[in-house]
Amino acid sequence: MTKITSMVLASMLLLAGGAAAQEGGKAISQTTISLGTATPGGGFPLFGDNFAAVMNSADPALVIAPRNTKGSYENIPLLEEGKLDLGLVAGEPAYEAFKGIKRPVTPLKILVAMYSSPGMFVVRADSPYKKIQDLVGQPVAFGAKGSGLPVMSRFILDALGLKQDEDFKAIYLDHAGDGPAMVLDGRAAALWGAGSGWPGFTTMAKSQPGARFIAPTAEEIARIRARHPFLKPMTIPAGSYPGQTAPIDSLGSWGFVLTRADLPDDIAYRLIRTLHENEAALCRKLSQACETTAANTLSAAPDPSLIHPGVMKYLREIGVAKP
Template identity: 55%
Template sequence: MRHVGRRPLLAALPGLALVSATAGAQQLPLKLGTATAGGGFPVYGAAFIKAIKAVDPTLVIEEVNTKGSTENVPLLEEGKLDLALVQGEVAQSVFFATDRPPTTLKVVTAMYASPGMFVVRADSRYRSIVDLKGQAIAWGARGSGLVILGRTVVDGIGLDAAKDFEPVYLERAGDGPAMVIDGQVAALWGGGVRWPGFVAVANSVHGARFIVPTAGEIDRIVAKHGFLRRLTLPAGMYRGQDEALPTVGSWSFVLARAGLPDSVGRRLAAALDNVERSGAHAQQLSETTAKNTLAALPRPDTLQPGVAAYYREIKLLP
């Protein structure tokens, strides 16, 4: 394979040491599982791969489109993927499972927090979650962790996603926005900052309105599901969204298979740290930081050992 442009990359990141081109090279390319086209995971995965390539060109990562979080976990555990994007609720269920052996998967980095909410057309009559009862809701692709988040959120206020709504599950995450725009469904469930599905509805001719739990509903949700976090979507993330939106959600992670060499884990951590320090990261990676990773870890022992070693080198861990 021919590698081009190493000197310009070095010049663009003065003072940032590139990771050794030979360390862990025998394990490459790495396979990164994302999700179906049109959702947030493929967008994040592409930004993740591009950012790492910019500071460590020999750390080759190939994106693999999957059905999403619920497929990514078994593929990681079977060794068919090296890395995968996994939504928060699925990660929690893996690390704290009571009906299966403890997982050997490890956290490479926190991706981003996913503030969960519904989007409807701005000209619709729907203004609360209760207003959506009995309506057709596009919950997402069946394998998506966002579907689990949605079920968990409405369960927290005493509703059943399957019984109190007319659930619609998608073959591709990208199909949801069009269904809202043309009126096939009342709302689309999703989460995240600049989530592609929300961007598409907000930028449509009809515009968008976002529906989040009320303050009282948020209290009930976190009381019942303590692993969910109180999150706020800042104002201005979507066209027409002029106010910050308080809601609930969780952190998604890049997980690694068991046996991923520590040298590779360290290279990943070093590359991401260099990207963070350079300030040149894409918007999708703005929350992908070492400090966020440590704060969001399900447990301290879930951090990939090579990543932990790098964090010790930069004095984030003792």
């Protein structure tokens, strides 16, 4: 069976499944859609599992099957090779792929923007570290190998005149969930992460003796923005983590659910329509997914041409995008 024939059959199955579901009482033809996430214990598997649960419940004809990977830098080539249908990709690796930085320009498309990810460090509340410069020379866990987190930190530190692998004793994790334990038992002075509801930050904040967050200062944010304008000012609201009584200003980027370049338009259309109709349900399951909306997808995309044509068709229909 050729790839094109498989795509056509997948589209037919999807449409037939929708019709059977509406009739009720009959077997539903299902189309399985693979979704690459990241290593266990990180934010991508948490998002992917909740995203799949809401989408699968809303449309039984679609079966989104999350799969653990090494993260953004594995998901991109797997999508390009057609070994994944969808993949979660952090903002910085997506930016590099879309721009062709140190690699060919990718043909992948955006299905939906996930959530904003302002980056920052977390340390034990009883540690002596108060600012980024205090961490110079210390062992720091920058995230899982293959994930986008170490790339974000590299951009930010570069703008501050710091080299991640030379000015710090950089640690790259096999599994994202290993980071908090390393800080709590002293193997690492700090853990780098991003966003509201990030599992590593939650674990640290709930631990004894608690956590302290270290983000760039206002002056440092200005320096970073001047060098890397694709990084946007973002704020983590007060109360996002236990014991966090004040908002935290930082900067970061939006992560995306990307699709393989040849995902049929009708499947992308159905996925974004199902998501848009169930945004509130996804928000109730996962606080950071409250940002996973059709409207945010258009505003977060570096260029509208990068959004999947099937998605753009739906965004025009609901008035989010111009006809």
